[in-house]
Amino acid sequence: MQEIPLETHDLTVAYDKRPVLYGVDVQVPEGKLVGIVGPNGAGKSTLIKAIMGIVPATGGWVKVFGDSFAKGAKRVGYVPQRESVDWDFPVNVMDVVLMGRYGKLGLMGRVRKSDREIAEACLDKVGMLPYAKRQISNLSGGQQQRVFLARALAQESDLYLMDEPFVGVDAATEAAIIELLRELKDRGKTILVVHHDLPTAQTYFDMLMLLNMRLVAFGPTKEVFTQELLQKTYGGRLTILSEVANTVLKESK
Amino acid sequence: MKLGFGYGVSHQLTRVKSPRYLLVLLSILFFSATAEAARISDLEETNVWEQMFRFFSMRDDVVRTALLGSVFLGVSCGLLGSFIVVRKLSLFGDTLSHAVLPGVAIGYLVAGQKDPFAIFFGATLAGILGTVMVNLIKKTTHIKEDSSLGMVLAGFYGVGIVLMNRIQKLPTGTQSGLDKFLFGQAAALSATEVWMIAGVAAASIVLVLLFYRQFLVGSFDIGFARSLGLPAGLFHYLLMMLLAFTVVVSLQAVGAVLVSAMLVIPAASAYLLTDRMHRMLIIASGFGIFSGVLGAFFSFLGNSLPTGPLMVLASSAVFTLSFFFSPKHGLVSRWRKRRSGQIRIENENTLKAIYQVRESYGFAGEGVKVKDLAIRMNETSDETLRRLQKLRAVGVCDLKEIEGKPFAFLNPEGWLRACAVVRNHRLWELYLTNQAEYEPDHVHDDAEIIEHVLGEETVRRLERLLDYPVEDPHGKLIPSLADLQRSLTQGGLDEKTTGYRMPNR
Numbered sequence: 001m002q003e004i005p006l007e008t009h010d011l012t013v014a015y016d017k018r019p020v021l022y023g024v025d026v027q028v029p030e031g032k033l034v035g036i037v038g039p040n041g042a043g044k045s046t047l048i049k050a051i052m053g054i055v056p057a058t059g060g061w062v063k064v065f066g067d068s069f070a071k072g073a074k075r076v077g078y079v080p081q082r083e084s085v086d087w088d089f090p091v092n093v094m095d096v097v098l099m100g101r102y103g104k105l106g107l108m109g110r111v112r113k114s115d116r117e118i119a120e121a122c123l124d125k126v127g128m129l130p131y132a133k134r135q136i137s138n139l140s141g142g143q144q145q146r147v148f149l150a151r152a153l154a155q156e157s158d159l160y161l162m163d164e165p166f167v168g169v170d171a172a173t174e175a176a177i178i179e180l181l182r183e184l185k186d187r188g189k190t191i192l193v194v195h196h197d198l199p200t201a202q203t204y205f206d207m208l209m210l211l212n213m214r215l216v217a218f219g220p221t222k223e224v225f226t227q228e229l230l231q232k233t234y235g236g237r238l239t240i241l242s243e244v245a246n247t248v249l250k251e252s253k
Numbered sequence: 254m255k256l257g258f259g260y261g262v263s264h265q266l267t268r269v270k271s272p273r274y275l276l277v278l279l280s281i282l283f284f285s286a287t288a289e290a291a292r293i294s295d296l297e298e299t300n301v302w303e304q305m306f307r308f309f310s311m312r313d314d315v316v317r318t319a320l321l322g323s324v325f326l327g328v329s330c331g332l333l334g335s336f337i338v339v340r341k342l343s344l345f346g347d348t349l350s351h352a353v354l355p356g357v358a359i360g361y362l363v364a365g366q367k368d369p370f371a372i373f374f375g376a377t378l379a380g381i382l383g384t385v386m387v388n389l390i391k392k393t394t395h396i397k398e399d400s401s402l403g404m405v406l407a408g409f410y411g412v413g414i415v416l417m418n419r420i421q422k423l424p425t426g427t428q429s430g431l432d433k434f435l436f437g438q439a440a441a442l443s444a445t446e447v448w449m450i451a452g453v454a455a456a457s458i459v460l461v462l463l464f465y466r467q468f469l470v471g472s473f474d475i476g477f478a479r480s481l482g483l484p485a486g487l488f489h490y491l492l493m494m495l496l497a498f499t500v501v502v503s504l505q506a507v508g509a510v511l512v513s514a515m516l517v518i519p520a521a522s523a524y525l526l527t528d529r530m531h532r533m534l535i536i537a538s539g540f541g542i543f544s545g546v547l548g549a550f551f552s553f554l555g556n557s558l559p560t561g562p563l564m565v566l567a568s569s570a571v572f573t574l575s576f577f578f579s580p581k582h583g584l585v586s587r588w589r590k591r592r593s594g595q596i597r598i599e600n601e602n603t604l605k606a607i608y609q610v611r612e613s614y615g616f617a618g619e620g621v622k623v624k625d626l627a628i629r630m631n632e633t634s635d636e637t638l639r640r641l642q643k644l645r646a647v648g649v650c651d652l653k654e655i656e657g658k659p660f661a662f663l664n665p666e667g668w669l670r671a672c673a674v675v676r677n678h679r680l681w682e683l684y685l686t687n688q689a690e691y692e693p694d695h696v697h698d699d700a701e702i703i704e705h706v707l708g709e710e711t712v713r714r715l716e717r718l719l720d721y722p723v724e725d726p727h728g729k730l731i732p733s734l735a736d737l738q739r740s741l742t743q744g745g746l747d748e749k750t751t752g753y754r755m756p757n758r
Contacts, residue, residue, distance in 0.1 A: 016392075049476070052479060052480040053479060054476045054479045054480060069482075070482055073480070073481060073482025074482065076480065078476075078477055078480035080474060080476050080477055080480075084474065084476055085473060085474045086339075086341075086473075089339055089472070089473050089530075090339060090524065090527065090528050090529055090530045090532075090533050091469070091473060091528075091529065091530055092528065092529065095469075095529070095530075096473070099466075099469075099470045099473070099474070099477065102466050102467075102470055102481055102483070103481035103482060103483075105466070107464075107467075108463065111466075135528040151477075161480075
């Protein structure tokens with residue numbers, strides 16, 4: 001039987017009692033490249049953060065390869081938003097990519113030579129090997145994104161969660177990244193990508209998750225990328241949800 | 254950069270204008286100072302040397318405890334401070350160190366004497382309470398973190414000062430030694446206290462060594478650390494606990510007011526010197542030890558001056574040195590980098606002018622009359638000669654006299670560089686007018702800057718984009734990259750005798 005890389009049931013998240021995601025049920029099949037699209041504030045990043053427990057869920061559950069996230073964490077790779085870290089931090093490119101190996105090392109394990117070789121291979125894959133010794137503040141936006149991607153590759157995971165990997169990168173990097181994602185998919189990996197550009201979403205992904213505080217639709221791109229469903233995601237019908245969320249917030253104060 | 258130049262000039266002017274008064278004034282000051290110093294040194298010089306000897310021979314128990322305490326304190330402050338600095342928690346460290354003060358006083362009151370353990374527990378509890386209050390204010394109201402930190406810092410510190418004053422008025426209060434907790438006194442450290450400092454330092458070293466990776470990834474990218482399934486929260490609290498212990502045990506030696514400075518300054522100095530976290534930890538600890546020992550030494554020398562301010566002075570001196578002389582981020586190296594850039598730009602401008610003069614003669618003849626060059630650059634012949642001498646120093650230009658008049662000759666390398674600068678300038682002008690739709694009379698100033706920074710890669714792209722142009726917007730020739738390279742290789746082989754050839758066919 002095929003494993004289900006990711007399953008959520010009634011996943012609900014609230015920041016300071018203000019709901020941002022309502023009861024998301026989703027079952028992602030293996031070996032798919034999935035785009036998560038929706039308007040600003042739809043909870044796209046929150047969804048993948050809640051899956052990994054980076055933000056606490058207020059309700060529902062998540063299963064990764066049939067187990068809790070804590071047990072499946074070793075099989076999950078993550079690319080956070082580029083702006084989420086301080087790029088003046090005193091580390092070089094190699095240090096960052098090696099962090100991808102930390103999950104496999106256990107509490108007291110040391111970084112071995114084999115880990116370094118894997119990190120180097122991953123850097124090479126994104127074309128950043130010549131920059132291995134570079135301090136990270138001396139990188140362009142596209143290069144920073146490639147470093148994060150290399151770090152995720154170094155995790156050697158089966159499920160990848162990526163938060164806006166195409167923001168602020170040049171066209172060449174974007175093409176290189178999508179090429180790499182397709183290659184991963186061909187090797188049977190499952191990849192979820194938070195994406196904000198609708199026209200490219202249609203061509204990049206096998207499946208789409210339309211999200212606006214609720215899961216509006218999830219399915220093969222051809223079936224989901226319809227006028228009606230997009231209207232439902234981006235149109236005004238769901239604004240009542242966020243209005244109610246604000247009321248909840250006011251009541252609680 | 255121009256500003257710096259202006260200062261230099263005006264400085265020279267002032268020196269020229271008022272030399273005599275200044276000299277008189279200075280000499281009066283100097284003589285009076287030496288006279289004064291001589292009188293004092295008669296009395297104290299032997300004492301100073303003796304004191305220094307006493308300190309460094311470590312014969313005294315007091316000196317030994319003070320010194321050991323300062324060393325351990327420097328290590329833990331350097332280690333924890335590095336994490337504080339890269340995590341942008343400096344203000345938090347400051348708040349914590351002030352918030353522990355009421356705990357010190359209450360610990361004293363409960364134990365009835367200056368008991369290190371009672372004070373340790375009291376201070377730690379007060380620190381935790383302060384942290385909880387900051388988070389409470391932040392979470393329940395819309396007051397932001399900086400304000401809540403500031404309020405807790407001042408509020409707790411105020412309570413601490415009031416309690417301290419009450420204790421001073423108690424019958425046993427004057428001998429309490431609690432006043433030392435404000436500004437620190439390493440000489441007042443007891444053996445137990447030094448053991449506690451050493452214990453915290455040892456714990457910090459061991460934990461940082463064991464969990465370096467976890468601390469590193471948690472500090473750099475907490476979200477990623479959680480996604481790895483690491484107990485990121487646990488390691489964060491571990492670090493905060495170590496920080497709190499460091500602050501609490503350092504109180505006696507540095508004082509509540511300045512502990513946070515000993516956390517931040519050595520680490521910030523190290524941050525200027527290296528780009529790797531593990532080196533930063535080592536360097537910061539070294540600076541911590543240095544500042545601690547130096548502070549203790551001067552405090553001893555000055556008959557028990559408060560140690561805290563002296564330690565902070567020592568670390569500030571270290572920071573000042575790093576600030577000026579750090580190889581990468583230092584002011585001096587930055588200035589030198591900028592200066593060498595300026596010199597390069599100046600030389601390139603001279604080369605460009607030589608090209609333009611030759612161009613105006615239809616590239617006839619090989620040399621350029623210095624006088625023509627001076628007219629083109631709008632300056633006197635002397636100034637132009639000075640420029641050319643700079644070029645000669647770099648090895649791209651020769652100066653010769655022909656019929657009594659000075660001429661400048663570029664060697665092949667110089668000529669190629671001149672062509673390259675002109676090409677960059679004209680190519681950029683063309684790009685701005687054709688592609689970015691600038692008006693032709695708007696483009697010159699921008700090109701004057703861009704010509705010095707265009708890399709070869711960009712030049713190739715520009716040439717491709719503009720379909721290998723031969724004329725700039727003003728109808729002048731653009732020496733192309735291909736022409737330049739051809740002339741370089743051919744010039745090397747066939748035309749050794751003439752030195753160089755015209756770039757455009």
